[in-house]
Amino acid sequence: MRAGRHGGTMGTRIDPALLANWCRMRDADLFQLALGLVPPWMIKTVNFDADKKRLDLEIDFKTGGRFPCPDCGTVDCPTHDTVMKTWRHLDFFQHQAFLHARTPRIICPKCGVRLVGVPWARPGSGFTLLFEALVMTLVKHMPVAAAARLIGEHDTRIWRIVFHYVEEALARVDLADLRRICIDETAAKRGHDYITLFVDIDRRRVVYIADGKDAGTVAEFADHVDARGGDASRVKEVCVDMSDAFIKGKRSFNGFCFGSF
Numbered sequence: 021m022r023a024g025r026h027g028g029t030m031g032t033r034i035d036p037a038l039l040a041n042w043c044r045m046r047d048a049d050l051f052q053l054a055l056g057l058v059p060p061w062m063i064k065t066v067n068f069d070a071d072k073k074r075l076d077l078e079i080d081f082k083t084g085g086r087f088p089c090p091d092c093g094t095v096d097c098p099t100h101d102t103v104m105k106t107w108r109h110l111d112f113f114q115h116q117a118f119l120h121a122r123t124p125r126i127i128c129p130k131c132g133v134r135l136v137g138v139p140w141a142r143p144g145s146g147f148t149l150l151f152e153a154l155v156m157t158l159v160k161h162m163p164v165a166a167a168a169r170l171i172g173e174h175d176t177r178i179w180r181i182v183f184h185y186v187e188e189a190l191a192r193v194d195l196a197d198l199r200r201i202c203i204d205e206t207a208a209k210r211g212h213d214y215i216t217l218f219v220d221i222d223r224r225r226v227v228y229i230a231d232g233k234d235a236g237t238v239a240e241f242a243d244h245v246d247a248r249g250g251d252a253s254r255v256k257e258v259c260v261d262m263s264d265a266f267i268k269g270k271r272s273f274n275g276f277c278f279g280s281f
């Protein structure tokens with residue numbers, strides 16, 4: 021077969037089945053690259069349904085694939101069985117995209133049977149990491165309900181993502197050097213549903229958010245500081261409005277210098 025001037029072939033018809041297979045392979049290769057999949061993971065099928073406006077990608081691993089234990093890190097554990105899972109991924113233009121994969125459960129010599137983590141999603145989530153990154157970007161700029169409408173998900177699923185990353189971020193906050201804080205309450209919703217914000221003045225960041233605005237929230241924060249490597253008794257300045265509740269709460273800190281704004 022000889023290539024023609026315009027990239028076709030002269031006098032030879034291309035087998036349609038071959039062409040279709042070539043196109044499928046190209047799609048799979050493209051999505052393999054786009055998702056950053058590395059062996060043993062690979063794209064198995066690509067199904068695009070224009071009428072349903074959705075793209076379904078099936079990911080698989082090569083037979084005999086071995087995986088590290090998610091608990092102890094033992095490498096090359098054999099596969100015991102698989103569990104089919106689905107994750108919503110970033111939209112493909114106006115089409116919703118979903119990944120499907122038979123997720124292996126390995127047998128670890130130390131830990132027993134364990135479900136392997138996949139590189140494109142965190143354990144227990146029905147969304148890919150990229151989708152969750154989009155969600156966290158959106159909710160910085162709009163209410164969660166608006167973000168949920170925009171991406172076509174129920175807001176409770178979006179709240180679950182937000183709670184996970186906020187809790188993860190809070191767990192990483194080191195409060196060992198906390199010395200000056202600012203406390204203020206604000207309405208979380210319309211009406212009298214209040215939350216209290218605790219701000220590290222020196223680092224200019226919120227370090228804790230409590231439900232309510234009574235003295236108990238301050239005591240709760242003091243416990244939080246102690247649990248996060250800090251020492252509430254070393255907080256020397258508290259900037260707060262002079263509501264009775266917070267004045268009672270200030271006793272949770274020893275030796276503070278009480279300011280107001």
Ligand SMILES: [Zn+2]
Binds near residue numbers: 089092093129132
């Ligand atoms: Zn193990």
